[in-house]
Amino acid sequence: MSDLVLENIDLYYHRVHALRDLSLTVREGEIVSLLGNNGAGKTSTLSMISGLVRAKTGRARWGDHDLLRMQPWDAVGAGLLHIPEGRRIFSTMTVHENLLLGGYLVKDQKVIARRAEEAYELMPRLAERRGQQGGTLSGGEQQMLALGRALVGGPKLLLLDEPSMGLAPLIAKQVMEIVQRVNAQGTTVLLVEQNARAALKIAHRGYVLESGRVTMQGSAAELAADPRVIEAYLGA
Incomplete structure (x- = not known):
């Protein structure tokens, strides 16, 4: 099984402690959503997985691959694709x-x-x-x-950073439906998305990050029903 497993990850940007003892799992075939406010560590998590930044401590494995020792281009060749915020098309x-x-x-x-x-x-x-x-x-x-x-x-594992940012609601809905169809065709997805309602609608499970730490986790349904998530991310 090509599960993604992060264990006790610590990541620094100079003196800024961006990820703190972060552990999470994305099972093969899942859509897992990372929720959190700006600065919570969501983008840093994706960047660490794809090799754009290096963790100081911890373990990060995807199937048989040690992500902390892989170069980004080797990760791409193995089927780990990262779509960053802002699309970055030519x-x-x-x-x-x-x-x-x-x-x-x-x-x-x-x-x-x-x-x-x-x-x-x-x-x-x-x-x-x-x-x-x-x-x-x-x-x-x-x-x-x-x-x-x-x-x-x-892609076998797709990292998506804010795919609906700046889009009209109808277009954002279409993009999320496409992500769901890509997953149905066999691609595992780790999704960072400010629109928590849309993310939890298509995700199987989710994690909430605050200041680089996991503070909540559970099935998408459990998180969507959690009063703390509703107050912080979903609204009334």
């Missing part, structure tokens, strides 16, 4: 060129082409804009493009 390249870049570590061009077509089938709006420059897309379309680019890489 604005002067076309939609199709952006998608193909997602397969830069895939040696079989036929596999890249097939995955790109599968992304178009999953998100027909991208197919309609195949030759359009990425920078001319709407925010929702750019988020779909970021998702599609990751899918061309063949």
